[in-house]
Amino acid sequence: MDDLAAQLADRRAQGLYRQRQIITGAHGVRVQMGQQSLLSFCSNDYLGLASEPRIVNAFCVAATRYGVGSGASHLITGHNHAHHALEEELAEFVGAPRVLLFSTGYMANLGVVTALAKRHGTVFEDKLNHASLIDAARLSNANVQRYPHADVDRLTALVTASDGDKLITTDAVFSMDGDLAPLEDLAALAAQHQAWLLVDDAHGLGVLGPEGRGSLADCGIAIKPPTILMGTLGKAFGVFGAFVAGSHELIETLIQQARTYIYTTALPPAVAEAARASLKIVQTEIWRRQHLFALVEHFVDGARNLGLRLADSQTPIQPVIFGDAKRALAASEYLRDQGILVTAIRPPTVPRDTARLRITFSAAHEIAHVDRLLDALSRLPVTP
Numbered sequence: 001m002d003d004l005a006a007q008l009a010d011r012r013a014q015g016l017y018r019q020r021q022i023i024t025g026a027h028g029v030r031v032q033m034g035q036q037s038l039l040s041f042c043s044n045d046y047l048g049l050a051s052e053p054r055i056v057n058a059f060c061v062a063a064t065r066y067g068v069g070s071g072a073s074h075l076i077t078g079h080n081h082a083h084h085a086l087e088e089e090l091a092e093f094v095g096a097p098r099v100l101l102f103s104t105g106y107m108a109n110l111g112v113v114t115a116l117a118k119r120h121g122t123v124f125e126d127k128l129n130h131a132s133l134i135d136a137a138r139l140s141n142a143n144v145q146r147y148p149h150a151d152v153d154r155l156t157a158l159v160t161a162s163d164g165d166k167l168i169t170t171d172a173v174f175s176m177d178g179d180l181a182p183l184e185d186l187a188a189l190a191a192q193h194q195a196w197l198l199v200d201d202a203h204g205l206g207v208l209g210p211e212g213r214g215s216l217a218d219c220g221i222a223i224k225p226p227t228i229l230m231g232t233l234g235k236a237f238g239v240f241g242a243f244v245a246g247s248h249e250l251i252e253t254l255i256q257q258a259r260t261y262i263y264t265t266a267l268p269p270a271v272a273e274a275a276r277a278s279l280k281i282v283q284t285e286i287w288r289r290q291h292l293f294a295l296v297e298h299f300v301d302g303a304r305n306l307g308l309r310l311a312d313s314q315t316p317i318q319p320v321i322f323g324d325a326k327r328a329l330a331a332s333e334y335l336r337d338q339g340i341l342v343t344a345i346r347p348p349t350v351p352r353d354t355a356r357l358r359i360t361f362s363a364a365h366e367i368a369h370v371d372r373l374l375d376a377l378s379r380l381p382v383t384p
């Protein structure tokens with residue numbers, strides 16, 4: 001028991017201690033923390049929909065109609081008309097035969113991977129995959145092979161050398177780096193070796209592709225075997241929940257076998273109705289994506305002029321790498337004193353010696369907000 005205190009002290013000494021910040025208002029580009037109102041550049045609310053009044057209203061109307069709780073899991077009596085309608089609309093949106101809702105993206109990844117990867121099979125993981133994909137592979141009884149980030153040659157060698165069932169998993173937009181997976185190459189490799197390909201598009205859905213249909217649509221890759229899409233509703237959609245899109249047989253298999261689908265309470269129907277309202281906005285309000293990418297471009301140009309070293313990202317995720325965790329923390333604290341909120345991301349969320357400020361943009365930001373951020377970055381007391 002004394003070990004816990006010692007471990008916590010050790011974490012603190014290394015600059016790795018994590019603390020929660022208490023937000024007292026609604027989520028937006030301005031967040032209220034105690035007495036301070038901060039300009040935030042660290043949410044995943046890419047389209048500025050988390051507090052959108054039309055979505056909030058859809059949620060309230062549905063809560064009045066359906067109540068707050070779903071009451072049971074989907075396979076008992078929790079599967080409401082609202083969930084079903086959302087599944088059908090999402091399937092049409094992403095261009096897949098079927099969609100299955102999950103409560104969170106974390107659970108969706110666990111559900112798909114454990115349903116498809118069995119003993120004697122192998123799950124291949126990009127080294128920078130999201131923790132939920134890594135945990136999912138660990139939870140399955142399959143072998144796990146991690147390949148160097150986006151290294152298709154190395155992955156090809158690993159896949160070629162392995163026997164049994166194969167499942168390749170990847171983030172589409174890497175969550176802490178903002179770069180894109182080589183999806184065309186991965187899809188071709190998967191098809192050639194009869195391996196499944198699970199694409200986690202938590203940060204691409206709503207942001208990339210025509211009408212925000214996501215990274216696969218952006219690359220023109222169809223959602224049919226071997227390709228499976230996992231999308232989340234808590235990021236660009238501004239709501240909560242997640243889904244898996246794939247063939248009819250895949251979805252039926254998940255309904256039979258995905259334990260994170262079967263043994264958990266269904267999302268509240270009001271959340272599903274909020275997501276339906278969000279989907280309409282995601283599809284029709286193209287200006288949100290146009291404005292978002294104009295902000296990103298403005299930032300990248302400005303950061304280059306300042307001589308800041310940015311990662312190779314064209315998405316709204318723009319990390320500034322400091323390496324040392326304490327320096328990243330010091331930078332984050334300096335920005336906070338300037339009224340700007342950008343959290344420092346440290347190991348083990350990112351690899352050792354790659355601690356960073358993970359700057360993200362939202363369609364709710366204005367160009368003037370980006371200028372304020374650039375101005376503060378130009379005066380950082382610690383250099384990246």
Ligand SMILES: *Cc1c(COP(=O)(O)O)cnc(C)c1O
Nearest residue numbers: 104105106130171175202232234
């Ligand atoms: C956020 C995230 C998830 C988890 O989604 P939740 O719905 O928040 O559980 C999964 N994968 C990636 C890449 C993510 O960024």
